[in-house]
Amino acid sequence: MKRTNLSTIQSLLEGSKLLNCPHPEAVEIDKVLPLSSDNKDYLSFVSSKAFVNEANSSSAAAILVSEEISSSIAANKPLIVVPHVELAFSKMLLYFNPPKEPNGKISPHSVVHPTAQIGENTEIGHFVTVGANSKIGKNCIIEDGVKIENDVTIGDGARIGMNCVFYHGTVIGERFTVFGNSTFGGDGFGFVYANGKHNKLPQVGKVVIGDDVEVGSNCTVDRGAITDTKIGNGCKFDNMVHIAHNCVVGNHVIIAGQSGLAGSVTLGNNVIIGGACAISDHLTLVDGTIIAGGSSLRTSPKTKDVYVGWDLGLTFPEFQKYRVNIKNIVNLNKWIKRIKELEKKAGIEGEDI
Amino acid sequence: MKRTNLSTIQSLLEGSKLLNCPHPEAVEIDKVLPLSSDNKDYLSFVSSKAFVNEANSSSAAAILVSEEISSSIAANKPLIVVPHVELAFSKMLLYFNPPKEPNGKISPHSVVHPTAQIGENTEIGHFVTVGANSKIGKNCIIEDGVKIENDVTIGDGARIGMNCVFYHGTVIGERFTVFGNSTFGGDGFGFVYANGKHNKLPQVGKVVIGDDVEVGSNCTVDRGAITDTKIGNGCKFDNMVHIAHNCVVGNHVIIAGQSGLAGSVTLGNNVIIGGACAISDHLTLVDGTIIAGGSSLRTSPKTKDVYVGWDLGLTFPEFQKYRVNIKNIVNLNKWIKRIKELEKKAGIEGEDI
Amino acid sequence: MKRTNLSTIQSLLEGSKLLNCPHPEAVEIDKVLPLSSDNKDYLSFVSSKAFVNEANSSSAAAILVSEEISSSIAANKPLIVVPHVELAFSKMLLYFNPPKEPNGKISPHSVVHPTAQIGENTEIGHFVTVGANSKIGKNCIIEDGVKIENDVTIGDGARIGMNCVFYHGTVIGERFTVFGNSTFGGDGFGFVYANGKHNKLPQVGKVVIGDDVEVGSNCTVDRGAITDTKIGNGCKFDNMVHIAHNCVVGNHVIIAGQSGLAGSVTLGNNVIIGGACAISDHLTLVDGTIIAGGSSLRTSPKTKDVYVGWDLGLTFPEFQKYRVNIKNIVNLNKWIKRIKELEKKAGIEGEDI
Incomplete structure (x- = not known):
């Protein structure tokens, strides 16, 4: 786990700006987690307005958010406003979880x-x-x-x-x-x-x-x-x-x-x-x-x-219409019976299907 | 193959009793097989009444059976009456086919x-x-x-x-x-x-x-x-x-x-x-x-x-009703034609679907 | 790649004959490819009449074909007429791409x-x-x-x-x-x-x-x-x-x-x-x-x-009829509405489905 302060993190995210965060050097992050994680020192993200309430009650140290959504979030939440939340989030995930690098060795067992x-x-x-x-x-x-x-x-x-x-x-x-x-x-x-x-x-x-x-x-x-x-x-x-x-x-x-x-x-x-x-x-x-x-x-x-x-x-x-009609298929034999009744009353002799 | 007499086998099955078997020490079992196997010295089982006839003609040396079904089986068939046939059967399968035990060795090729x-x-x-x-x-x-x-x-x-x-x-x-x-x-x-x-x-x-x-x-x-x-x-x-x-x-x-x-x-x-x-x-x-x-x-x-x-x-x-109606779907265009005929006769002008 | 002349190839295919090929010893083949490949010295095949035009414009050095289709192909195309095109084609694929043979060795790493x-x-x-x-x-x-x-x-x-x-x-x-x-x-x-x-x-x-x-x-x-x-x-x-x-x-x-x-x-x-x-x-x-x-x-x-x-x-x-009716299922609720209209007009009170 590499602890990194919010100021550094913001500098890694092109086109980003910090909101609600007077001392970003003092806020340290060491992982990325969902909004409502029972944890601390984590960065999180809001991908749609549906998660604003969750954001407001989140214990995240900072939250990645779009310009548009940022204004809906409580003023005490440190936010990093980014042009593309998922990409910024992905970049931070990678930053805190760097993939294995090749060690350049060929196993003697190969x-x-x-x-x-x-x-x-x-x-x-x-x-x-x-x-x-x-x-x-x-x-x-x-x-x-x-x-x-x-x-x-x-x-x-x-x-x-x-x-x-x-x-x-x-x-x-x-x-x-x-x-x-x-x-x-x-x-x-x-x-x-x-x-x-x-x-x-x-x-x-x-x-x-x-x-x-x-x-x-x-x-x-x-x-x-x-x-x-x-x-x-x-x-x-x-x-x-x-x-x-x-x-x-x-x-x-x-x-x-x-x-x-x-x-x-x-x-x-x-x-x-x-x-x-x-x-x-x-x-x-x-x-x-x-x-x-x-x-x-x-x-x-x-x-x-x-x-x-x-x-x-x-x-x-x-397909949506098809789904609506599933129940009608289930009862189709009953509807067919009613067509036959109507024919009978109308004096029509339908062919035997 | 470990040959085991029926008396011992019965003692391994909690809550079981033997029927139709005067000399269980003399009956030896060495495997578990389905009822109608062309074999001998095997233990078998009856899981439902549907298999009573098969049980009666089975050449199994003994048959695991529930109390309820036991009375339906011919009096010359040695039976082991058990509280739960599948569990008893499973236990006997395991007894005659013990799983491999770990040998505690780590291969030098690993x-x-x-x-x-x-x-x-x-x-x-x-x-x-x-x-x-x-x-x-x-x-x-x-x-x-x-x-x-x-x-x-x-x-x-x-x-x-x-x-x-x-x-x-x-x-x-x-x-x-x-x-x-x-x-x-x-x-x-x-x-x-x-x-x-x-x-x-x-x-x-x-x-x-x-x-x-x-x-x-x-x-x-x-x-x-x-x-x-x-x-x-x-x-x-x-x-x-x-x-x-x-x-x-x-x-x-x-x-x-x-x-x-x-x-x-x-x-x-x-x-x-x-x-x-x-x-x-x-x-x-x-x-x-x-x-x-x-x-x-x-x-x-x-x-x-x-x-x-x-x-x-x-x-x-x-779903059962849905299945019944599959044939009606196959002919649905014919039924729709008949609805149109009825409408024509009734002087109704239906919209173009 | 083993280059093989057409005369030899024809001799490998039982019951075959060459057409439109005055000098089969001079035509060399080294692979098998589809008709319209951008390549040369390849053998190809026609499996149905649908491909006759493609055969006529093919740059294949020779084409495997059935007796029946052979007459539809242009007279300047060297043809090998065979009793079963796919089997002949398969045999030639195998000839030019022989499978790996076992080398008889047991790896010391096994x-x-x-x-x-x-x-x-x-x-x-x-x-x-x-x-x-x-x-x-x-x-x-x-x-x-x-x-x-x-x-x-x-x-x-x-x-x-x-x-x-x-x-x-x-x-x-x-x-x-x-x-x-x-x-x-x-x-x-x-x-x-x-x-x-x-x-x-x-x-x-x-x-x-x-x-x-x-x-x-x-x-x-x-x-x-x-x-x-x-x-x-x-x-x-x-x-x-x-x-x-x-x-x-x-x-x-x-x-x-x-x-x-x-x-x-x-x-x-x-x-x-x-x-x-x-x-x-x-x-x-x-x-x-x-x-x-x-x-x-x-x-x-x-x-x-x-x-x-x-x-x-x-x-x-x-199933073909079923497919035809898919569109009717999509509109089934509309048809049911029309049955109800008809019933209303006819004074029939249908049960509530």
């Missing part, structure tokens, strides 16, 4: 092939293997138990989670982060049924991942069949995300936990896919498309929008 | 940091790493390939499955069990979109797990963002269960395979979540709530009940 | 128990463990970081992916393939609720897998409770597939990514389950049943058919 290249200041943990002709960049942390086959390229500044595995030929850009037990470059799922069995189609494409990508724990990205599976820059995947062979994922795409792309799905830039979604093979989502969590998509939506549901292809407003 | 503390009689398999200041309790089995970072605490009597990984600061109670390839304490999925990209929110909370928890294979539990992700006592998770950051899970919660909790979900005690369920972020389930398998939940149900469906928020009786 | 048996020419990578009395067949590749407990049997010709784990007693047939981080033989999920907690039912069955099975990355197959979990011959599972305890899977079954079978599911032969499906416990699917991706099945379909949906148990034609 096996690095003589032809592999390991960049300057890269740390390689215990029980790691790095195969022939693989290249790992500078300032990386390859955590314990990672297995890297031959001809893999990983860019500078990577942090590779414990027990992750990388099959041959995988290519990864700069500043890649992945957590434990994820698998890259396993064969795509391709078989031809003939002669009474499923005959394997060799999977000879690669996995190619851009810069600034973060992948969670226990994810899988399969190699392409003939051409490559591609993931753009700045993508962020949560845990247990599955990317099948020949998917082409744009830049800055978000995929939340336990969602999967079947084979040859194409995602535009800035697509957001919620958790537990299933995207069928060969679909295309245009730039900025949002798929709400729990959805299962069977056809490509033609326009950028928010879609929800289980192959229903509903936009969010449509 | 790397335990000098500051780590390993409890008495704990076994550490091959290619394990234990980081600085981590503490592992007594009588644990840390299976091959497990990776434990620094500042991790694991209580007494743990069994940690092969190739599981534990990130720094994870705290786990007594008698914890987990199977292979699970990941604890990976970063939560938190980003702030600004300046055209997803900026990482540092995840500095921990994972804190209670006593008597069992977790399956290939699960993930993420660390909290600022505060901790918490799992209570006695929880049991199946395979591929995903617990996102800042979830707070009560005691004795069951989560079946491939289900996931999005961020900041709160589960009360004794909640049961079936397989393949998706629980949206920030939802709360009260004590005893049951979510049927395959459900996707988007709003917090207000009361304890059994819920089913895909955001439909239906109770089970409602 | 720990093989003295009682374990390793077959001839089997390669064991680094940081592998093989437990007591386990038997691994001939010509296998056990990749880095694999952990095999005691009493495991793996047949000849296996390729076991990096960091996979096998619990005791698992039995696997010939020519098994699995990719990274999969777990076999973890305990099934079985508890008895009594005395205010979930009491573990010991899981003492095994996992038994047939011949020619392929499993993807990060899959889990649990051991049976009392009897075994069984997977037949020729089955192919994609990534993150979960097979619970006591499932019995027939031969040549396909299960796509992120799908799971709950406990005691029985699948006939040649069943196909799409991605992201959830099959409830104790269901049975007859031979040849197909479950479309994203489906959640709660009852056993009685006949062989294609089923879709979320417990709707709809056949595909029914």
